[in-house]
Amino acid sequence: AYSNRRTRRYLRRRAIRHVIPEKADQAANRRKRGGAGGRPPGFDKERYKKRNVVERAINKLKNFRAVATRYDKRVYIFLGTVTVAALVIWLRP
Known part of the structure; x- marks a missing residue:
């Protein structure tokens, strides 16, 4: 997923909880801007792990x-x- 303000704003407007980790350079730029940089975006490691399993x-x-x-x-x-494909994947040894 893309970690930028525009994507996060889009997800918030659609009431979708994002699970996008903030990139190191974006975090550094946000901290460099101080109070004007805004708060860090929320990130839940457990939800991110579950997203990885789904992907x-x-x-x-x-x-x-x-x-x-x-x-x-x-x-x-x-x-x-899709159901047949899922069954084949599930039944494979």
Whole structure:
């Protein structure tokens, strides 16, 4: 994810809790500006770990060509494709 004010503002407006770590150079610039730099953005390590697990699961699903390209026109057929891919991943030794 991108760590910048614009992205964080967009997420706040949509009432989405972000899990984006602040980059070291951005933190240094914020501290350099003092009181005008604003407060540090919130960061929850546990939520970040959970996000990582979800992203890795999505990447595993995308290894299946039918899921990655989404040629299916109907949503219920695509859902079935994703379900079969998830079952194959789950049942692999």
